[in-house]
Amino acid sequence: MKSIVHVRVAQSEYPIWIGAGALSGFPEFLKAQADWSRSVALIVDENVFPLHGASVESILQEAGFKVLTIAVPAGETTKSIDSLGPILSQMAQAKLDRRSAVIALGGGVVGDLAGFVASIYLRGVPFVQIPTSLLAMVDSSVGGKTGVNLPEGKNLVGAFYQPDLVIVDLDFLKTLPTREYAAGMAEVIKYGVIADRALFDSLNSVTEENRGQMIQRCIEIKAEIVAKDEKETLGFRALLNFGHTLGHAIENVAGYGVLLHGEAIAIGMRAAAHLSQELAGMPSEEVSLIEAMISHHHLPLKAEGLSFEPIRNAMGTDKKVKAGKNRWILSPKIGEAHLTDAVPSSSLDRVMKLVLA
Numbered sequence: 001m002k003s004i005v006h007v008r009v010a011q012s013e014y015p016i017w018i019g020a021g022a023l024s025g026f027p028e029f030l031k032a033q034a035d036w037s038r039s040v041a042l043i044v045d046e047n048v049f050p051l052h053g054a055s056v057e058s059i060l061q062e063a064g065f066k067v068l069t070i071a072v073p074a075g076e077t078t079k080s081i082d083s084l085g086p087i088l089s090q091m092a093q094a095k096l097d098r099r100s101a102v103i104a105l106g107g108g109v110v111g112d113l114a115g116f117v118a119s120i121y122l123r124g125v126p127f128v129q130i131p132t133s134l135l136a137m138v139d140s141s142v143g144g145k146t147g148v149n150l151p152e153g154k155n156l157v158g159a160f161y162q163p164d165l166v167i168v169d170l171d172f173l174k175t176l177p178t179r180e181y182a183a184g185m186a187e188v189i190k191y192g193v194i195a196d197r198a199l200f201d202s203l204n205s206v207t208e209e210n211r212g213q214m215i216q217r218c219i220e221i222k223a224e225i226v227a228k229d230e231k232e233t234l235g236f237r238a239l240l241n242f243g244h245t246l247g248h249a250i251e252n253v254a255g256y257g258v259l260l261h262g263e264a265i266a267i268g269m270r271a272a273a274h275l276s277q278e279l280a281g282m283p284s285e286e287v288s289l290i291e292a293m294i295s296h297h298h299l300p301l302k303a304e305g306l307s308f309e310p311i312r313n314a315m316g317t318d319k320k321v322k323a324g325k326n327r328w329i330l331s332p333k334i335g336e337a338h339l340t341d342a343v344p345s346s347s348l349d350r351v352m353k354l355v356l357a
């Protein structure tokens, strides 16, 4: 059984299939792509490849495609400029052409990297996302942001590039390590805080049975936001960055891979909740609920041993900086959020003291 959420943006509309076993619909989709070339690139990381690479390769081969599998090292450091050249060269050597699809099989790192590759190879080729981590299912595979990091900061190079199809097969979660699952829950909590109080409350009792609904609800929220503001110019899409202003800086300064993205975002959300109490009127009980939810999902509330100054500097190079000011997402109450750049440095110092013990 699969559900479908449609993402509608200016130049395209595409389906996101959601469900246990959703991958089984892929052969039918492939058969319908009469204008695709018969060679495809499957980009996957070295952790996911031995677990799920062969099954996707064989679906593609049985549908008549010659598969160039490119397995990249797992982890955030792979999302770099240096990774691009060798991948693009392999694609060129295999003579992939303008109608050769790129298939991303993996977490957000592979999705962001492969999506960017799809956007720049021959100025754009078809692209399918098969997210395998919770974070990639609920967030990074939806909405068309692709890109890589620079040493100066996260996601500083990239493109908006929408896929033709996203397949969210819940069965992939069976092999996801628990720490990675928890990191994905950080983004799920974020959706509850910014857009849906009922979703937030439901996160106290996530079970195998209701997990699909939880994932679908997150995807629906993201799809609605992306439809309103694809390029993050109108203030809606920026709401998805609740917890990310400080979270990205913490992730960067800790060193990519030390704290997982979702762990850094959990700490950033705690800070954003406290700023929301001071500056947007969030009741203190709701701040406590957010902190309790973060802990309930085995996520950190603090990043220990990081000093303020490098974090302030890292916030200065975040791509969300506009006219020299950091933009913050504050929530007046769970289920609502707005954008502001009016966060006084005294308030920021206070929350940094709280989360950087």
Ligand SMILES: NC(=O)c1ccc[n+]([C@@H]2O[C@H](COP(=O)([O-])OP(=O)(O)OC[C@H]3O[C@@H](n4cnc5c(N)ncnc54)[C@H](O)[C@@H]3O)[C@@H](O)[C@H]2O)c1
Pocket (backbone or CB within 6 Å): 045, 046, 047, 048, 051, 074, 075, 076, 079, 106, 107, 108, 109, 110, 112, 132, 133, 134, 135, 136, 139, 140, 141, 142, 143, 144, 145, 146, 154, 155, 172, 173, 174, 175, 176, 177, 180, 183, 261, 262
């Ligand atoms: N494009 C966007 O809109 C967007 C949004 C949010 C986050 N992101 C990006 O997503 C990235 C983080 O994504 P992530 O948390 O998925 O990280 P990731 O891609 O590094 O995956 C996490 C780990 O889990 C492993 N893994 C993934 N699926 C697995 C499975 N089914 N079984 C076993 N192991 C599996 C991976 O090999 C990796 O070691 C960051 O780079 C972040 O910037 C992008």
